[in-house]
Amino acid sequence: MQQHELIPHLFRTEYSKIVAVLCHSFDLKHLEIAEDIASDTFLKAAETWGIKGVPENPAAWLYAVAKNKTKDYFRHNAVREKQVKETIRSNNVETEPDFEFTHQNIADSQLSMIFSVCDGDISPDAQICLALQILCGFSVEEIANAFLTNLATVKKRLQRARAVLRNGNFHIKTLVETEIKTRSDNVLKTLYLLFNEGYFSKTNNQLIRKDLCSEAIRLTSILVGNALTNTPQTNALLALMYFQSSRFDARTDEIGEVILLEDQDKSLWDNELIERGNHYLVNAFHGNEVSKYHLEAAIAYWHTTPTPERKWENILTLYNQLILIEYSPVTALNRTFAFAKVYGTEKGIQEAEKLHLNNSSPYHSLLGYLYANLDIDKSIDHYEQAIALTNSRIERQTLTKEVERLKRR
Incomplete structure (x- = not known):
């Protein structure tokens, strides 16, 4: 380097x-x-x-x-x-x-720090913003992208959160079980957002930022390694991270452009990371708890297995459960892709258009993909709208190539 x-x-x-x-x-x-x-x-x-x-x-x-x-x-x-x-x-x-x-001192310090930052006197969103900035080194722009919000909102959240720390006699406490229980949801969400920004970066010229993903895995592993934070949700989140990381080398081509899952060279998938994902997913289901991390990890599991019968039916069922637990535009779009795989592209288009996410680049990318074999002009139109809405240079390049390919047809 x-x-x-x-x-x-x-x-x-x-x-x-x-x-x-x-x-x-x-x-x-x-x-x-x-x-x-x-x-x-x-x-x-x-x-x-x-x-x-x-x-x-x-x-x-x-x-x-x-x-x-x-x-x-x-x-x-x-x-x-x-x-x-x-x-x-x-x-x-x-x-x-x-x-x-030392390795142990760093691990203990970061574990204590992230829980201390998630102070009950700070609003949940501001807690996560502060943890992303302090523990993960996120810029204000990266935090805004992670929250799908604007820079001004993030700046205000950070200012208020830091004021609480300054005025509240801030110090890192020894972990207490009751505080861990009340703060763990925001800690896990912070690590989830950290990994997602690395897995599909919107603020960098690289689609994948392995340094962010590695840091998210390292911090989540610290939680799993501590008896107080080794919970089913934490194991499920770590399983999700390992499953997603296993496909890094297959997700982009030699110039960094995205390769869709169905077109990926499966020989490039990292089987060791898949096995780690399997290990933590099994640990996650010790008990009756089913969180969004369990469902997303299970979806990722199906993506990393050899194509079995009813793969997409299983994935759609999991998305149906996930969207009831926590709705988000990204989840809705991913569910619609799975819906199209199960019921066909025409019904998939009908399902997608119900979402009305007209200001979303991924929404138009999905419609561009679904229309590609039905109506080339509509497909091109949606891809061009997706290009206009994205901030990612790599994503623009990938979508532009798809438009050029369709025009040649």
């Missing part, structure tokens, strides 16, 4: 770890202190690596610099009770923080 690509990649994967460990280790009541130290660490990396070259272990270098900058902060600033835990005395300048960026 080139240096100009490495630092943004490390910022995505390591920044949140540094912030979490600093907050967890010193009970910093002002999140901004940890964020400033982490930001300064990356600024120093950009300056130093440009002159001396990239170190052999870049992540370890970042951790070492962050640790030294933290010591400098405590050594050269007046230590106040509102900034650090009471056990560090303001008149004892020789007291320095002692901590390590």
Whole structure:
């Protein structure tokens, strides 16, 4: 990886770890202190690596610099009770923080951090926005796309959430079972949105952003690895992530354009990841709970199995259950695709047009696909509307090629 690509990649994967460990280790009541130290660490990396070259272990270098900058902060600033835990005395300048960026410390810190951010005094949507920004490194634009909302709304949510943390004596708590139960839904939704943005990115020139997906899997695996958070829903979400990740190499061609499921080279599917998905899906059904993650994981399971009889009937049944649990335009469109597979394209078109999602690029893409063998002019018209509505360069390229193919016919 080139240096100009490495630092943004490390910022995505390591920044949140540094912030979490600093907050967890010193009970910093002002999140901004940890964020400033982490930001300064990356600024120093950009300056130093440009002159001396990239170190052999870049992540370890970042951790070492962050640790030294933290010591400098405590050594050269007046230590106040509102900034650090009471056990560090303001008149004892020789007291320095002692901590390590071990795998376990990072895992424990991030697990505690994400639950602490999901504070009951913050609205659920704002909790998720804040967690996506702090724990996952999302930009405001990425959060807006994940929520299908505008930038101004996201900015207001973040401002209000950060104000609550500043005014509420924020600190990372040891996980308590009752708090985990009340906050776990928003934690899982945050990780779900993180994975989805990586799986089908709308804010990047890549359709798939494996770094986001890998981070979502890593954080969800931390939850599964903790007895308090190893729940059926968490296992179902992790199963979903592994099933979806198994098809990464088959989802795009050599120039990054999307390949539909039915056209994918199944030999490129990762069977090891499919087996992991199967493992966690089995674990997810220990009990009577059936959540949206169970249903989506089960749908993904059917997509990754050799084509059996009644595959699409099973998938449609699962979508029918899913849409009753939590309606969304994306779920409705996916259900309509499965409906067309079961009942034919003409009935699929009728079902799609009932949705009236005229301002949605995926809606017009679906209609373009369904009309392709029935009415080429209508198909082209819908594809062109989809092109006009998407923000993804890769998606525009893929749809434009489909329009050109139809015109040649």
